[in-house]
Amino acid sequence: MFAEIITIGDEILIGQIVDTNSAWMAQQLNLIGVSVKQITSVSDDENHIIEALTSAKKRADLILITGGLGPTKDDITKKTLAKYFEMGFRRDEGALEMVRQIFQKYNRPLLDINMQQADVPDGCEVIVNKNGTAPCMWFEQSEKIFVSMPGVPFEMKYLMSDEILPRIKSRFKLPFIIHKTILTANIGESFLAQEIEVIEDSLPAHIKLAYLPKLGQVRLRLSAKGDDEKSLKTEVEMFASQIISKVNRFVVVDDDIPLEKAILNMMQARGLTLSTAESCTGGYIAHLITQHPGCSSVYWGGAVAYAYELKESILGVKENTLTTFGAVSEETVTEMAQGAIKHFKTNYAIAVSGVAGPDGGMPDKPVGTVWIAVSNKHKTIAKVFNFSNKRIQNIERSAVAALVMLLNLLKEDL
Amino acid sequence: MFAEIITIGDEILIGQIVDTNSAWMAQQLNLIGVSVKQITSVSDDENHIIEALTSAKKRADLILITGGLGPTKDDITKKTLAKYFEMGFRRDEGALEMVRQIFQKYNRPLLDINMQQADVPDGCEVIVNKNGTAPCMWFEQSEKIFVSMPGVPFEMKYLMSDEILPRIKSRFKLPFIIHKTILTANIGESFLAQEIEVIEDSLPAHIKLAYLPKLGQVRLRLSAKGDDEKSLKTEVEMFASQIISKVNRFVVVDDDIPLEKAILNMMQARGLTLSTAESCTGGYIAHLITQHPGCSSVYWGGAVAYAYELKESILGVKENTLTTFGAVSEETVTEMAQGAIKHFKTNYAIAVSGVAGPDGGMPDKPVGTVWIAVSNKHKTIAKVFNFSNKRIQNIERSAVAALVMLLNLLKEDL
Known part of the structure; x- marks a missing residue:
């Protein structure tokens, strides 16, 4: 199963912020066996958002969209989604209640602009966002799922962990993806590659090896994909052991930790x-x-x-x-x-x-x-x-x- | 003029690394008046890379590609570009010399895998990379420019600053883009929006206002685009002054600094x-x-x-x-x-x-x-x-x- 991530916001395209959401989402999706096909960042522009949605729909089964849900005028994701899916708007009572509670908690007057946060395209399912005023919206169209989430990292993370990922897991039969990382230091990428060339050449097609060099360290990552979790794990562990015994003196740890x-x-x-x-x-x-x-x-x-x-x-x-x-x-x-x-x-x-x-x-x-x-x-x-x-x-x-x-x-x- | 950024690498799509290159490149492009239309991350997969190139070419004049140029087998960008442009390979003498010098400097034996770093598609122009062994490659096709750079941030940054950006500036007549940022604290996004609503509504079409909230701070960013740098600056400064005098007590600084x-x-x-x-x-x-x-x-x-x-x-x-x-x-x-x-x-x-x-x-x-x-x-x-x-x-x-x-x-x- 393939997913795509679309992040919306001019601030990304002018480079004012670094998109850290996508990496986190990709990690979480990989852990449950969903491969991310593409990550796309587009500006707050209606035509371009629609083009990105159309194009992602051709490649992926699940399209996760973040950003552009703020209460201010530069945020147009909700309006654009309504246009894309040809839907009108309704005010969602659950979402409105959450907005009310949040404003009550912080003892702030509830403005009209904040109440509008509870207006959603009428054909979507609302997933109430307990950490913010922008609701999460779930759309389905010709067996494709589109989920729109706020771009604020901690709101997105909570929605993914508590709501989106569990729904996807229960809905689809997903393959297993097993990653194994070996952190090395004191050796360069090319030398490492030369040392383990024979092992690399012996890898079967469903297991990939990647070299991730960074500041004097090189991470080796084995990735295996298949239906049998146990045999994948055994295979990956076997190749990892081969690599570790070949370059043991450079191995810091056989785990994906810093x-x-x-x-x-x-x-x-x-x-x-x-x-x-x-x-x-x-x-x-x-x-x-x-x-x-x-x-x-x-x-x-x-x-x-x-x-x-x-x-x-x-x-x-x-x-x-x-x-x-x-x-x-x-x-x-x-x-x-x-x-x-x-x-x-x-x-x-x-x-x-x-x-x-x-x-x-x-x-x-x-x-x-x-x-x-x-x-x-x-x-x-x-x-x-x-x-x-x-x-x-x-x-x-x-x-x-x-x-x-x-x-x-x-x-x-x- | 529009640019697109394509970052290539499985490590991005499985979320193992955060793509910080794109934000930096987008910033630099914006400063010289090039708008970034889309940022796309794709995996080390030939078909998908070709699809991304084809699709970017339809929207943009300049396509900047990073990643996938390492010496190891998982890196396929160079091979894929040769296929996309229907080119053969040649060994570039300038690039080879640089590889030799780098290995000499670090006193390391030069392996065949390293010399292959100097093999490039035969129709591209090589821009020698002084900080690494992967050369930068410049392609032109039907008035579109494609530049392939290594994904290692400091190599990419030096190539952009010293080579790519100067070439683009001298080649194209670019519009001016003026950004002005006002950093505020002690006030939430909605309240800020309410305070400056009248000013926001009075902005002309070529000036946009964005709200960038982050951890108790809100950045306001005015962006103006046009041909007359001086009048754009004057206009942006005028609206910035209006905003600052309206919400003065919350303003930390009228500059894009942390x-x-x-x-x-x-x-x-x-x-x-x-x-x-x-x-x-x-x-x-x-x-x-x-x-x-x-x-x-x-x-x-x-x-x-x-x-x-x-x-x-x-x-x-x-x-x-x-x-x-x-x-x-x-x-x-x-x-x-x-x-x-x-x-x-x-x-x-x-x-x-x-x-x-x-x-x-x-x-x-x-x-x-x-x-x-x-x-x-x-x-x-x-x-x-x-x-x-x-x-x-x-x-x-x-x-x-x-x-x-x-x-x-x-x-x-x-």
Whole structure:
């Protein structure tokens, strides 16, 4: 069974927002065995929306539409759907009640423009949206299903999880899709491909292998599709084992989790604790780690020591070290990591200090120069990296490099 | 002139990665007066790619294609383009030289699979990619331009900025598109719409107004399109002024910059400094701030105080406060903010402590309970928020709420 996702909104086409909804929806659909054929973003333009609907209907059985349901004049999805399906409008009592409740909860006067949120094309089924004022609308036409949802991520997510996905699962007999991901680090895509070429060539037609490189890591993803869940799983696990034993020294984890989560799991299993001392990454490593529930059993916290003064007062870096070698130096980053271990009382620490850019470079330390140290109680390893002149990229690459260094130290300490 | 963006890659359609390239490309195209008609994501499937190219060609003059150019077997874009344009292959010397140089730089042996990166459809023009081994390919057919680029964001960005956009600008006479964004906070979308309804109704047809709500902020975006840049600017500025004077008390800044950047600019202009003391936001506020070049003149740093011990040792929160009131309390967050001011020696500080979830809630402090304090040397304002049970969302909402509180305090202190 095929689905398509249509996201509606000028803000996507002028690039003001990144469409994160589609990736989430695609993930959820894949998990229940629905393949996404295409993701299409179109503007708030009636003709173009109708063209996109017409074209999606030819390829897919299920068309999920997000966006353009706000109360303001630039939102035209509802009107356009009514035109496409040749329907009039009715005011839906369930939807109106929900709008009333939401305004009551926030103690706000109910405006006419808000009540109009409950007006829907008269041939659709309304799925009440408990998290917002725009109702979700379910249309059926010549055995194709169209669902229109608000584009606000948390409203869409709740509607998908609680309403749309369960309905699709009970309505269709769906094939199974099994994905298996292996996260690798310290090796490039081409070398990895060369290492596992024989295994890749032996894959049957219903199993695909993809390489997903990102910032010094490569994810390998095996995807199998078929009717027998159990045998698919067995097959995928078999090929995954072959790959893992071939490139074992580069494997971080055989699961679709981020690098920092793999490290957290590893440290948690060994009862270890971690702190961070960040300068140029400015809290990004801490943020990566603290995105994950349960991280507090491993991660105690850290410092974002941007100013010299804070490097001294929080981390105990010596003034002399900073003035002699500079903030971006092996000496400073080593003292930062050791200071974190000492002051934050953790088993391991990460420290980063660099020139993130785009300004602030010096002849001997151009923009992109980043010193990273990882420490345990007995040892500190420091390395210098030369990244680019792009700030955000330097922050992200530094974070990944620091995490890979920590991973390597943890492996050494096993 | 219309462009379309086609992104190719199974990883997008199974939701393994979020397509951030398209938003960036759309932004850049808009800035030079090219409207993006549609963004389409399709899988690594020959027929579907050809269908997408055929369909895009009907609507647009310029088709930008990213992805599917890696050296591994799952990447089929190049082969598919050759088929679509009915071309054979040739090995491009310039592209091969670049591949050689890149492998030399990283001191890696050059494999046959890497040299094949220089094989291109024989009717295309090669634009050498200085940042990677996949060449950029420029095709022309019946006055339509097709450009195929790698999907790796920094390679694509450099190719767009340095090669593609300059060529398009010199080749076509493009209309001007002027955008003007006004960032508001402390008011909901519907109320804002009601406040400025008369102005919105008076807009001419070539000027559009969009509402972009996000986490307690609403961005208003005026977009004007036409041939006379100067008069467009004047018109847009006039309507922007009308809106700003109508809803002045809710306006953060009349520029398309994030909330934290507006705050940084405001503080920099007033010579003020800032520190952060984060518990449940785990460095996210620090990360938001330190994304911006030049932030170090305002932002000195801060603590990510996840563990009780660090709240005491870095921020000076009293043990008694933590044991009596708990980490998520007005008392603790107040001491955190005041501790940051005192220990980090800044004029202002933000402190956040909450239950991000999904676990860790208590009957009196359910998941989503977040205490936030903002301080200057004389005053601390603390507020409690009740967000959701979604961890990432709670982190993001807490950060925005904290920044809005800081903004309001800065406005008060004017």
